[in-house]
Amino acid sequence: MSRNSEGIEKSLTGNDKPLQPVFDITDYVDIVAIDTETTGLDPDKHEIIEVAAVKQTKNQKQIVYSSLIKPLGEVPHYIEYLTGITSEELENAPFAAKVLKEVKDFIGNAVLIGQNTRFDYDFINAGLIHSNQLPLTNQWWDTAELGRIYLPFISNHKLGTMCNEMGIELEHAHRAIHDAKATSELMDKLLDYILSHTSVTVNARVLELSRQAMLDSNLTQLMEMIVDFQRKFSLIIPKPSSATVPLNNILEHKFLQPKLHQPDEFFAPDGLLQRNFSQYEYRAGQLEMAWRTSEAFEQGSYLLIEAGTGVGKSFAYLIPALQFANRHGKRVIVSTNTKNLQEQLFQKDLPLLKNVLQIPFKAVLVKGRENYVCERKWEELMMEQARGLTPFEASAMLYLLIWRLQTNTGDITENSSFDRSRFGMVWRRIGSDRHYCAGRKCSHFNQCFVMRLRKNVEDASLIVINHSLLLADLMSDHVSLGNYEHLIIDEAHNIMQTASRQLGIELNYAEISNQLNQVSRLSRKKNTAFIDQIRKAVNKSVLGDTAKQHIAVVCASLEEIIETNRKPVLALFECIARICETHGSYGKLRIRSTDDWPELNTHLESIVNFWKDLLKQLHALSNIFSGLNSKQIASYDSLMERVQGMEMRADETEHDLLCLLNPDFEKYAFWLETPLKQDRQFPTVNLCCAPIEVNQHLNNLIYKTVPCIIFTSATLALRNSFKYFKHQAGIDLIEDKTITEHVVESPFDYAAQSRLVVSGFLPEPGSDDKHFLPQALDLIEMVLESTPVGTLTLFTSYSDLDAAYKKLNDKLYQKRRPLFAQGKWNSRSALLDEFKKHNNAVLLGTSSFWEGIDVQGESLSLLILFKLPFQVPSEPVVEAYIEKLDKEKKNSFMHYMLPNALLKLRQGFGRLIRSKTDTGVVIIIDSRVATKFYGHFFREVLPATCRIMNDPLQLQSSVIDFFRHRHSFYK
Numbered sequence: 001m002s003r004n005s006e007g008i009e010k011s012l013t014g015n016d017k018p019l020q021p022v023f024d025i026t027d028y029v030d031i032v033a034i035d036t037e038t039t040g041l042d043p044d045k046h047e048i049i050e051v052a053a054v055k056q057t058k059n060q061k062q063i064v065y066s067s068l069i070k071p072l073g074e075v076p077h078y079i080e081y082l083t084g085i086t087s088e089e090l091e092n093a094p095f096a097a098k099v100l101k102e103v104k105d106f107i108g109n110a111v112l113i114g115q116n117t118r119f120d121y122d123f124i125n126a127g128l129i130h131s132n133q134l135p136l137t138n139q140w141w142d143t144a145e146l147g148r149i150y151l152p153f154i155s156n157h158k159l160g161t162m163c164n165e166m167g168i169e170l171e172h173a174h175r176a177i178h179d180a181k182a183t184s185e186l187m188d189k190l191l192d193y194i195l196s197h198t199s200v201t202v203n204a205r206v207l208e209l210s211r212q213a214m215l216d217s218n219l220t221q222l223m224e225m226i227v228d229f230q231r232k233f234s235l236i237i238p239k240p241s242s243a244t245v246p247l248n249n250i251l252e253h254k255f256l257q258p259k260l261h262q263p264d265e266f267f268a269p270d271g272l273l274q275r276n277f278s279q280y281e282y283r284a285g286q287l288e289m290a291w292r293t294s295e296a297f298e299q300g301s302y303l304l305i306e307a308g309t310g311v312g313k314s315f316a317y318l319i320p321a322l323q324f325a326n327r328h329g330k331r332v333i334v335s336t337n338t339k340n341l342q343e344q345l346f347q348k349d350l351p352l353l354k355n356v357l358q359i360p361f362k363a364v365l366v367k368g369r370e371n372y373v374c375e376r377k378w379e380e381l382m383m384e385q386a387r388g389l390t391p392f393e394a395s396a397m398l399y400l401l402i403w404r405l406q407t408n409t410g411d412i413t414e415n416s417s418f419d420r421s422r423f424g425m426v427w428r429r430i431g432s433d434r435h436y437c438a439g440r441k442c443s444h445f446n447q448c449f450v451m452r453l454r455k456n457v458e459d460a461s462l463i464v465i466n467h468s469l470l471l472a473d474l475m476s477d478h479v480s481l482g483n484y485e486h487l488i489i490d491e492a493h494n495i496m497q498t499a500s501r502q503l504g505i506e507l508n509y510a511e512i513s514n515q516l517n518q519v520s521r522l523s524r525k526k527n528t529a530f531i532d533q534i535r536k537a538v539n540k541s542v543l544g545d546t547a548k549q550h551i552a553v554v555c556a557s558l559e560e561i562i563e564t565n566r567k568p569v570l571a572l573f574e575c576i577a578r579i580c581e582t583h584g585s586y587g588k589l590r591i592r593s594t595d596d597w598p599e600l601n602t603h604l605e606s607i608v609n610f611w612k613d614l615l616k617q618l619h620a621l622s623n624i625f626s627g628l629n630s631k632q633i634a635s636y637d638s639l640m641e642r643v644q645g646m647e648m649r650a651d652e653t654e655h656d657l658l659c660l661l662n663p664d665f666e667k668y669a670f671w672l673e674t675p676l677k678q679d680r681q682f683p684t685v686n687l688c689c690a691p692i693e694v695n696q697h698l699n700n701l702i703y704k705t706v707p708c709i710i711f712t713s714a715t716l717a718l719r720n721s722f723k724y725f726k727h728q729a730g731i732d733l734i735e736d737k738t739i740t741e742h743v744v745e746s747p748f749d750y751a752a753q754s755r756l757v758v759s760g761f762l763p764e765p766g767s768d769d770k771h772f773l774p775q776a777l778d779l780i781e782m783v784l785e786s787t788p789v790g791t792l793t794l795f796t797s798y799s800d801l802d803a804a805y806k807k808l809n810d811k812l813y814q815k816r817r818p819l820f821a822q823g824k825w826n827s828r829s830a831l832l833d834e835f836k837k838h839n840n841a842v843l844l845g846t847s848s849f850w851e852g853i854d855v856q857g858e859s860l861s862l863l864i865l866f867k868l869p870f871q872v873p874s875e876p877v878v879e880a881y882i883e884k885l886d887k888e889k890k891n892s893f894m895h896y897m898l899p900n901a902l903l904k905l906r907q908g909f910g911r912l913i914r915s916k917t918d919t920g921v922v923i924i925i926d927s928r929v930a931t932k933f934y935g936h937f938f939r940e941v942l943p944a945t946c947r948i949m950n951d952p953l954q955l956q957s958s959v960i961d962f963f964r965h966r967h968s969f970y971k
Helices: 005-013 077-083 087-091 096-107 117-130 143-150 159-165 176-197 200-213 219-232 263-267 272-276 284-299 313-328 339-353 375-385 391-398 401-406 424-430 449-458 467-475 492-502 509-519 530-540 545-583 598-626 636-661 695-703 723-729 772-786 798-814 828-836 876-887 892-909 935-941 952-963
Strands: 031-038 048-056 063-068 111-114 140-142 250-253 302-307 332-336 361-365 462-466 486-489 505-508 588-591 668-673 686-691 708-713 739-744 754-759 791-794 819-821 842-845 862-865 920-924 946-949
Touching: 031 077, 031 096, 031 117, 031 176, 048 077, 048 096, 048 117, 048 176, 063 096, 063 176, 077 798, 077 819, 096 117, 111 117, 111 176, 117 140, 140 143, 140 219, 143 159, 143 176, 143 219, 143 401, 159 176, 176 219, 200 219, 200 391, 200 401, 250 339, 263 272, 263 284, 263 313, 284 302, 284 313, 284 708, 284 739, 313 332, 313 339, 313 361, 313 462, 313 486, 313 708, 332 339, 332 467, 339 361, 339 462, 361 449, 375 424, 391 424, 424 509, 462 467, 467 486, 467 492, 467 695, 492 686, 492 695, 492 708, 492 723, 505 509, 505 636, 509 530, 509 545, 509 636, 530 545, 530 636, 545 588, 545 598, 545 668, 588 876, 598 636, 636 686, 668 876, 686 876, 695 723, 754 952, 772 798, 772 862, 772 952, 798 819, 798 842, 819 828, 828 842, 862 892, 876 892, 892 935, 920 952, 946 952
Parallel strands: 031 111, 111 140, 302 708, 302 739, 332 462, 332 486, 361 462, 486 708, 754 920, 754 946, 791 842, 791 862, 819 842, 862 920
Antiparallel strands: 031 048, 048 063, 250 361, 505 686, 588 668, 668 686
């Protein structure tokens, strides 16, 4: 009950004006916000170095306890960076036994709250047990968990992000007392938010899901209090208002008096862009690209255009595309490789163009169908909640419920709370699926996110998609996008890799298990599978006894076949996991012959035979339904659609199984794969294949169907030639189209803004690197010691990165320079965010950092490229392609490995200079650039003049000399 409840009840019986009820959690319980800083993540191995607690009671607010703790072991340097707690401060701190006893006494019987409370709870208990004290048994709630449930649209659920979202100022993050105070305030704000924006009906559903999920936290207890308050004062408290969700996938610009312009009027000095945007700078290359794009659209031709870093290619193709679409009433498709660029176009660039373009347009952001929730499936699962979900399913639904109620798009990728890799099997149960789509016959057709999006696609001027959807749509005869004639492929250098993945097969246990569960559920109690729905419909129908009996026999046969083969299916993927774990390299094992692993073939053959029996029964069921009188059974159309959908999906799976059982080793690479992130629920291994070459596939799919395409990227050409890209992408197979090629140079003055130096004196990297690695790391250490500027070091392997991290950790700590390493601390985006906050930090990254990151200013002034980025020759598709070239008597190194590495190096080099004011140095540690016969190719493809250094001191002096008058550190 709230603190005003007595006054409210009295007012309702008398003449007094009712008081506004206020939900105060301390009316129910005392709470203590806790936070710890530790030396690591494992409570059995690591120690607490700081603990803080903030108590709130009904009569007294914000009682604070805080103390440092002297650890028995050493404190890692990155923890000192993160917290700011030094070894000197900890030297005179009390030991854990004394502090934790005081903490336990301070907490008493209060409910604990925290940001990821389980972490702090486990560390405190481990410390108490280690000092022979009784552990805490208090109930606890988690603000991060509440955030994941009720704030699914924010970028992440870290304390800083959630505090920022709630308007809470968080100073000195990663210090226990400040984090504990912020967490205490965050809980209050979250409770206010929940009551202001969520109805008692929805909260009651969250309560029920929390009970079914059997969570470690006591979320159920908190939800009972919230629901109790809302029900008690439902007639008095304000009705919750809908939360504002800005994310949308449709952008419309209405302009009553359209006016078309030539590219010069936009991009030239004093043009529309410069007059509307104070930060805009005229770039000749951008204007040139806009003209060439316009001409390609008007002529209906193909354009290959490389746009160097800083050209501003997005505007250079978006403006001509929108102008062309308006002039001719056509639709233009823009396909990108990364989610980041897709969202940049839609959330940043297109909204800006609304302020400039004097024409109406409609832009639509479209992703693959599997990203959208299916309304029918959602309703079925929600109905199943009443009969009881598994704890795993209920946990997943907790992170979906609020998102589903608030989303404008139905696109799960906007939900940062829901982990699709973890809850993949649950998402398959509710995600849109072409096999189970009833189209216009579906009772949810008008509410369907996919159908609504397709309707908007029909009259859109511009459709923003990704490469995967582009290929999937073409493979399914334009079912998602309809017919179109004009296409822009941005980040075009990645289209081959996407095609290889899209045109291949990836079979896993979750996919097959989901198909079987759609037909017949493992649990008989729930009666939610399709067979159960058929039985209910048939029993209530007016069908004759013969038809009913026939259907019953087929349904029973289907159930028996599926139940009999669940274990063999599991056995197949357990076999794959064993083989891959024992014989694989970095989680992958290529299959070169069907004789390699006879055990695998035996399992696979068994599943193929089972699948044939399954298809036979599904086909029989489909035939029976086809011969029924639709008026004699309720929901006939829906049931018929489902039967046919299951049959179609099973047929496609059989095709995949047969391809894997009888592999075409001439055209495809086959391998077993174990993802790095494992799922304890079931074996997370994949049986994979992919085409060795995609050029002919791309020609048949894209070039023969789309008459006008603009291919663009910052790296398409090598020495001004598109020959390699054209061959890999199959463009050289085109015979009947005009193809124009052009390179637009970067506006940056690389000679003035940058310096490129190469170590010509180090040993060449080898298979064991016993000579190269220590000397290369010594060189990096020497450079960093004399050049304290923001540094990004790019590696081609985690093992080299790890060696560098161990080498540099102590030295950089002594210099008080932050060191961030991929895989050592937090996510890629979090690493970049932290790196950008400093001007002297060092960031170590691997393949995903070689492209797609943008760090401007002094945060990145030195770029170190450790090794030349040759592809891993043991990667299954790469290895298979090399073997194919060797059989054709072609030099696989010159035809494939070298050009690929050249393009990758250009991508890496492009991380340094991101604006006209950026300056910096690139160091290539790999001496093969100077010593090998192919080294000149690497020197020629980079935009800066290459300076080969003869010894470490010369290299060090060259770097210092460049920065002496250019970097704030030296001024």
